[in-house]
Amino acid sequence: MRKNWLKKIIPLTLSAGIMVGVPAFTQPVLPVGIASVAEAAAPVQWNVGKDLAGWKFGGVWAYSGEPEVAADSAFGGSIRVGTDFTNNVNDSWSEVKLENGSVAEKPLAINGYNTLSFNLYFNPAAMTQGGFKLKLYAKATDEREVINACPDLDISQAKDAGNGMKCLPVQVNFAPADASVSYLCLSIVGSCTDYKGDLYVGQLKLSTEKVPDGYVDAKVAAKKQDKVQLGQLALPGRAALTDAKATPETAKLFAYLKGIAQSDKVLYGHQNELHKKVAKNLPGASDTEDMVGDHAAVMGLDSLALTGNELALTDDEKARGVTLSEKLAGIYIPAAKKGAILTMSMHLPNFAEVAKRPKINGKYDFSGYSPNNLEGSVVQRILPGGDLNEVYRAYLDMVAEFDGKLQAADVPLIFRPFHENNGSWFWWGASSCTPSEYKNIFRYTVEYLRDVKGLHNMLYAYSPGGLWWTRLTTCPGIRVMPLLM
DSSP, rough: OOSSEEEEEEOOOOOTBBBOSOOOOOOSSSSSOEEEOOOOOOOOOOOOOSSSSTTTEEEEESSSSOOOEEEEEEEGGEEEEEEOOOOGGTOOEEEEEEETTHHHOOOEEEOOEEEEEEEEEEEEEGSSSSSEEEEEEEOOOHHHEEEEEEEEGGGGGGGGEEEEEEEEEEEOOOOSSSEEEEEEEEEEEEOOOOOOEEEEEEEEEEEEOOOOOOOOOOOSSOOOOOOGGGGSSSOOSOOOOTTTTOOOHHHHHHHHHHHHHHHHOOEEEEEEETTSOOTSSOOOSSSHHHSSSOSSSSSEEOOOGGTSSOOOOOOHHHHHTHHHHHHHHHHHHHHHHTTEEEEEOOOOOOOOHHHSOBBTTTTTTOOOOTOOOOTTGGGGGTTSTTTTTHHHHHHHHHHHHHHHHHTTOOOEEEOOSSTTTTTTTTTTTTTTTHHHHHHHHHHHHHHIIIIIIIIOOEEOOOOOOOTTGOOOOOOOOOOOOOOOO
């Protein structure tokens, strides 16, 4: 492995639509044609024509009414779901759940499976707008979440099924898990649709399929490029920040980003660059280095690393009293000193769920993954006066402990709280949070970290999903910087 790799943080230019780095390796760095396949198990086929074969109505979310769920002989046997989404036409996520009650009594081992497939039958004449999404969710017997897949459905690919009906073959892929599930839920989600009529789920099967792992043949050789010199950028003479105490390095970063934004250059970014790898069999310190021989200019982190979900301590580190905050800072401060830009998002746990757990050594237990748990009206309860404010402050204290180490090392951080808020998959998303409530929790977060915790090395980024950056609005008194990673 090359030494002094931190000296090679990539500034990339956009040339003919291709991002390139250093000369190509003389040997291929990735095997071609790898596929992720579970150890095959006999398919589970649910014959739902005469009865529901263990499936049942499992409730709704953001849906008006109670759909009728019954076995039906149509289409060779199917689950008929009588729906009416007309009262939820403005909802991007209106969910009707089908649960498999059999696994609660007899858990189903899923280590031999990686695909759930079925045919979805619908009547296109029963809708004038919108479409459908899907959610497949499963928990193991120990309450671990082992499947959480939410693919969109492209109904334009549906084929005629007779009598005005359409058939859309659906295949949901998920990572095989060495677990037995006691909760299995398949949800049909209306997305801004006025569909009113029956939906049918047929040929429902759990199986093992060969799933491409995303690796492809390299078609373009990497080419070395010159570094972007500051003299090439139109840097502002003064970086106008709302934080009068912002550190000089933070102001310099803001000016640099404005200069890059007005140029024809682009900075390559990669999430979890130095502490998570896919290609563990390759020698580089990151997947980026394995691919192009360099490291990302922008390195994305998430607060999940501070709760043990994306970073772990070795036995030796635990014995020496090393904390996750110290370990993460120790990994990324050297990279920042060599020129890398650090950015952090927060996949916040559901604090209503956290509040119910017993504390560990007097501290809240933020482990696990629950930002997609939309229950508990969390947004309305984390502000001052709310019963979850103390829990949220404890979480921000954890983030502040990490960022305090960056500030002490004179390293700035682009902070992206409450990201992808225009979607409805997180508890701070559009279906759970009004625009005014969102501004309030964003403002409170900034003021707590800046004014209470004394952190002045942060640039705050408003970070919605998709191309919504073209419709940015800002909170009064807070300057936010759009940054899509």
